[in-house]
Amino acid sequence: MQMRILYIEDDMDIGSWVKEDLEERGYKVEWLKSGEGATSLVKDADLVILDVMLPGLDGFTVGQRLKKESPETPILMLSARTSVDDKLQGLQFADDYVVKPFHPDELAARVEVLLRRYAKSFDQEIRIGHLKVNINENRIIDARQGEEIILTGKQYQIFMYFLRHPNQILTKEQIFEAVWKETFIEGDKTLMVHIRHLREKIELNPSKPAIIETIRGIGYRVRQ
Numbered sequence: 001m002q003m004r005i006l007y008i009e010d011d012m013d014i015g016s017w018v019k020e021d022l023e024e025r026g027y028k029v030e031w032l033k034s035g036e037g038a039t040s041l042v043k044d045a046d047l048v049i050l051d052v053m054l055p056g057l058d059g060f061t062v063g064q065r066l067k068k069e070s071p072e073t074p075i076l077m078l079s080a081r082t083s084v085d086d087k088l089q090g091l092q093f094a095d096d097y098v099v100k101p102f103h104p105d106e107l108a109a110r111v112e113v114l115l116r117r118y119a120k121s122f123d124q125e126i127r128i129g130h131l132k133v134n135i136n137e138n139r140i141i142d143a144r145q146g147e148e149i150i151l152t153g154k155q156y157q158i159f160m161y162f163l164r165h166p167n168q169i170l171t172k173e174q175i176f177e178a179v180w181k182e183t184f185i186e187g188d189k190t191l192m193v194h195i196r197h198l199r200e201k202i203e204l205n206p207s208k209p210a211i212i213e214t215i216r217g218i219g220y221r222v223r224q
Helices: 012-024 038-044 059-069 084-090 104-118 153-164 172-180 190-202
Strands: 004-008 028-032 047-051 075-079 096-099 125-128 131-134 139-142 147-149 212-215 219-222
Touching: 004 012, 004 038, 012 028, 012 104, 028 038, 038 059, 047 059, 047 104, 059 075, 059 084, 075 084, 075 104, 096 104, 153 172, 153 190, 153 219, 172 190, 172 219, 190 212
Parallel strands: 004 028, 004 047, 047 075, 075 096
Antiparallel strands: 125 131, 131 139, 139 147, 212 219
């Protein structure tokens, strides 16, 4: 259930590092250098990142067409234009607007917010081993007895972050900074403690976890 981003950007330098950064964060990125062909791909995307200055049709025109084709897909506009008029024009169809230059962490944070808000690609129910996860209701059920598993806020955020990046090996830094929104300090045991408590609630055998795998020397992974 890897989240899919349709990225439309004609600047090769910016496009390369944005695509690489997002893929390192666990997303699948389809990068187009113009708006040509975008309408045929948008319905398979969970989110669109769209630059304003494009060859051929400009980003505003492309964005309007994409929103018409797939109204439920969030669009994040990128632009070096800072005028209020440009922002207002973009926000007539876009769901967020980021001004260049931007930090990759800012872009990633805005992507996370839009994906959480729309959650398009999440099935209503996900099965992982003995767990049934209902995304719409924020509930995790032990399918053996039908009992709900109650997690703390941070435990739930950690688990949802894993589910948004299935089969991906996630570093401790990635998980901590995504959930706590703070810089990870090497040696900090906070995440490890939370994952231990999370395992005690969701694993059949917490001492031999089958859902949240430890990837020694790197971090963790949840397979789906």
